[in-house]
Amino acid sequence: MFTTEENIPNLNYKYNNFHFSISEKENESEFDIKLKQAWEKAQKNGIFRYVLNISNWRILEGPYKLLVQLNPDRAFRRRTPEHITTMLQPFDSTKFNFTRLPKSEIMFKIENEDNSDIIAVNVSPIEWCHSLIIIKYLQCLPQSVTQYSLQKAIEILLLSSSPYFRVAYNSLCAFASVNHLHWHLYYLKHNMLLEYIDVQPYQDSLFLLENFPSKGFCFKLSSSKKIETFVSSIFSLVNYLQKHQIAHNIYVTRAKTINSEEIYDDVRAYVWARKSHVDVKDTTLFNPAVCELFGHISIKTEEAYQNLTETTIVKILDYVTKESYLLIKKDLHKIIQNQMTKDGI
Numbered sequence: 001m002f003t004t005e006e007n008i009p010n011l012n013y014k015y016n017n018f019h020f021s022i023s024e025k026e027n028e029s030e031f032d033i034k035l036k037q038a039w040e041k042a043q044k045n046g047i048f049r050y051v052l053n054i055s056n057w058r059i060l061e062g063p064y065k066l067l068v069q070l071n072p073d074r075a076f077r078r079r080t081p082e083h084i085t086t087m088l089q090p091f092d093s094t095k096f097n098f099t100r101l102p103k104s105e106i107m108f109k110i111e112n113e114d115n116s117d118i119i120a121v122n123v124s125p126i127e128w129c130h131s132l133i134i135i136k137y138l139q140c141l142p143q144s145v146t147q148y149s150l151q152k153a154i155e156i157l158l159l160s161s162s163p164y165f166r167v168a169y170n171s172l173c174a175f176a177s178v179n180h181l182h183w184h185l186y187y188l189k190h191n192m193l194l195e196y197i198d199v200q201p202y203q204d205s206l207f208l209l210e211n212f213p214s215k216g217f218c219f220k221l222s223s224s225k226k227i228e229t230f231v232s233s234i235f236s237l238v239n240y241l242q243k244h245q246i247a248h249n250i251y252v253t254r255a256k257t258i259n260s261e262e263i264y265d266d267v268r269a270y271v272w273a274r275k276s277h278v279d280v281k282d283t284t285l286f287n288p289a290v291c292e293l294f295g296h297i298s299i300k301t302e303e304a305y306q307n308l309t310e311t312t313i314v315k316i317l318d319y320v321t322k323e324s325y326l327l328i329k330k331d332l333h334k335i336i337q338n339q340m341t342k343d344g345i
Contacts, residue, residue: 028162054069075300095179143178145242194295205220222265
């Protein structure tokens with residue numbers, strides 16, 4: 001799977017490297033081992049803006065099992081996010097972008113036609129092995145999902161045999177901090193409600209997430225059978241959101257068909273249409289970005305960490321997602337039909 005060129009390992013994988021069913025007991029794949037080694041080496045070499053230190057964490061009392069973590073370093077020592085006011089904001093070469101990354105931050109090149117897909121460390125980590133999948137980075141694409149990038153993100157998740165490996169995406173106006181196409185990956189070693197929560201069937205691989213504070217849409221790999229069908233289904237909704245300039249977040253996680261079983265036998269992709277971050281006035285407690293919508297809340301200050309309740313978070317997540325969710329749900333059948341027509345189905 002790995003070869004080395006110019007001191008940067010090449011990641012070359014095939015279908016038989018994917019793990020579709022994995023145990024709750026964490027068994028590391030070759031990809032997991034190499035990723036952790038490279039990330040830990042970068043941390044040891046002082047490449048990060050801070051050494052990851054989750055100084056405290058707890059599961060809040062209440063039905064949603066929300067995980068809150070105190071991580072003030074990420075709040076106050078990360079690079080200042082790019083000022084983004086519209087989803088149509090073009091790539092700006094004068095601003096920070098990933099073509100400026102030093103080689104020391106690039107862990108792998110993902111082998112393709114031009115070796116322009118890379119995995120790099122996130123120098124302001126939110127969790128263990130927090131890294132970036134940067135797609136065709138030399139083409140300087142803005143932060144807008146392509147079907148190719150979505151497929152790559154899901155394939156990278158399938159290379160891991162850890163149930164705690166996650167992949168996530170923030171659109172422009174949904175707390176993306178760099179306008180250069182990228183996805184996040186990290187390990188979150190906690191069992192999360194959205195790995196197994198009941199979702200309402202809608203059509204084929206599409207389900208509705210309504211019994212959780214962040215209202216959204218869920219796609220199941222098990223209902224698609226093929227990776228390409230899974231990707232196409234997700235992209236049909238995401239592309240609609242992009243064309244209509246609706247801010248959104250995407251979170252991909254391992255999932256269980258039966259929670260009481262030890263086997264993670266599915267993959268879920270959650271898509272949230274949401275208010276633009278420009279319209280979210282109060283972010284003093286936390287930024288309601290993709291991890292937070294999933295139930296992983298990164299808290300900025302000790303005071304907020306000590307005083308935060310599930311009720312407060314529920315109100316924020318509901319405010320951010322509910323209105324947009326209901327608007328999209330109303331047009332959902334039409335969105336799907338239009339996509340099926342385009343695909344010739």
